[in-house]
Amino acid sequence: MTASRMAPKTAELRSRTALRPDVLAHWYAAAARDLPWRGGGVSAWAVLVSEVMLQQTPVARVLPVWSTWMARWPDPMGLADDTPADAVRAWGKLGYPRRALRLHAAAHRIVTQFDGSVPASVADLESLPGIGAYTARAVAAFAFGARTPVVDTNVARVFARALLGRAHSGPSVTAADRASVEALLPAGPAEAARFSVAVMELGALVCTAGSPSCARCPVRMDCAWHRAGAPAHAGPRRKPQRFEGTDRQVRGRLLDVLRGTAAPVSADDLGRAWTDSEQRSRALVSLLRDGLVEQITDGRFGLAGEGAAPEGSG
DNA sequence: TAGCCGTGGAG
DNA sequence: TCTCCAAGGCT
CATH class of the missing domain: 1.10.340.30 (Hypothetical protein; domain 2)
Known part of the structure; x- marks a missing residue:
């Protein structure tokens, strides 16, 4: 769902009925998962x-x-x-x-x-580490009731299919995608948040990436992709991520060792987690650089913050 | 911006 | 067994 794919004008999108808020709200009330971070009374x-x-x-x-x-x-x-x-x-x-x-x-x-x-504005939320465009808007909408487009991969995919007739959205959510969704958001903040969570849930449970369950989709009759016969995606797919033997796996192994022990461990102890010393060293350096692991003065390694010398001891 | 960053369940 | 991937963020 790149900017070019969002070519249809807002008015044209608005005239389509594929993602009617009332239909989605009704479906959501009946089909949504009961997750503990949803609903009232959650901070x-x-x-x-x-x-x-x-x-x-x-x-x-x-x-x-x-x-x-x-x-x-x-x-x-x-x-x-x-x-x-x-x-x-x-x-x-x-x-x-x-x-x-x-x-x-x-x-x-x-x-x-x-x-x-927790700050309520998207700008303040986005200023926090680990909070990006999606998460900031999700918190603003679901925790504070802000009327803001909450576009994750599920929402992007549902929009791509229902409104544009495409099998998949683009490789990443863009500002243009958020603008398109915002144009279709219900006017009321509460309705907008309900719309967002409903579209997300639809993408997660029904309009899935691999094998969508169109037969039980509440908007299938108005879905551009379904009406077109659910054509397969023509363009390139995201490159599948390999894992076995990568530094990611080594990092995971090393961290697993450190999570499992209260006291810092020696380099030899870490050596048992991965035999290839060169790769192990590279992974350890990256963990140190990331701040996940730290080395204490005696040379041993520990999770960040637990190997620190007590205050005033040097 | 493309590549990197974990994990383990599903098909 | 093997492939794919599940509510992104950061550089």
Whole structure:
């Protein structure tokens, strides 16, 4: 869903009925998953944490980690008071552990810069580490009721299919995509947020990337892609990511060792996690550079913040 | 901006 | 077994 693919004018898009807010709201009420970070009584912090955890990560894997996290750190102050190592360890095996580091840094910034309260504006949210264009708008809309386009890969795909008749959206969500979605957002903030979460849910449960379930789609009769016979995508697909044998895998192995031990470990201990010393060294350097790992004065390695000498000891 | 950054379940 | 990928962000 690049800018060029969004060529149809707003008025033309608006005239189409493929994504009627009322239809989507009705479907959402009946089909949506009951997720603990949705609905009333959930803090903005809880929403923010869920959105960060959900980046590139399946809901089923996020659920238990989010629950544990929120029980331990119900507000940003609690997390900011603990070490980055605590955050990385609590993150467990969710993947992309730098998110834990950034969430910890975000909590610190919320405390120091925003008086402990998650900011409500998109601009302030985007200024926080680990909070990008999508997450900032998701928090603004779902936690604060802001009328702002919440466009993730699901929303982009649903729009590409229902309104443009294309099988897939572009490789990444652009500002032009957000502008297109914003043009179709219901006028009321509450309705807009409901519309956004409904489209997201539709993309996650029905209008999936691989094998969409058009038969049970509430908007199939008005979907441009479905009406065109659901033609396959012609252009190039995203290059599949390989993992086995990559530095990413090595980083994961090293971090797994460090998560599993309370005390810092020696280089030899890390050596057992991966035999190729050159690759192991490269991965370790990158972890140090990222701030996930640190080396203490005796040469051993630990998660960031846990190997630090006590204050005043040197 | 294309490449990098984890993990493990599903088909 | 192997491929694909799941609510992005950062450089």
